[in-house]
Amino acid sequence: MTFAVTPVTGVLPTGALGAALPTQAADPAAGAQFASVLGAVENLQQMQSTSNELAVRAVTGDLDDVHDYTIASAQASTALELTAAVRNKAVDAFTEIMRMQA
Template structure:
């Protein structure tokens, strides 16, 4: 495949270097995962334009990139929703 990077596993982030971190996840690595998602979406959009203009040799490249981008976006949204639910639950416990 040309121009398509393998999908990064958004759930695999490096443990925080700071010993005092309660979450065990480095915030910078989470932001890096969001950047990878944006790169996947950008690649998918570029391949879509190439497919429409006829510059793309293999339409399967676009199909794979689009599926990866869609799946990564769904995973990111699910993780975000779970984080919001956890935050809401913590705030409910404090009241």
């Protein structure tokens, strides 16, 4: 027994399902912005890793200048606070948009 597969062409969505489909391609600039956000998160992780490494070296006595750890710790803390603030603003904006649609 053999079955022939034929492609379906000319079918267009109708009703609410069709209205939910996007009509334009995604903005390429938005992808670049999202990539830069991911880069910022990776940078934050690197700062925290450096801070933790310097903390271990300070505790074990292998760190010559404790100021290096203090600076790295302050940078990591500030970057984390900034990232959390940006995330909170994004969540607030999303919540407001969802509230307007309801």
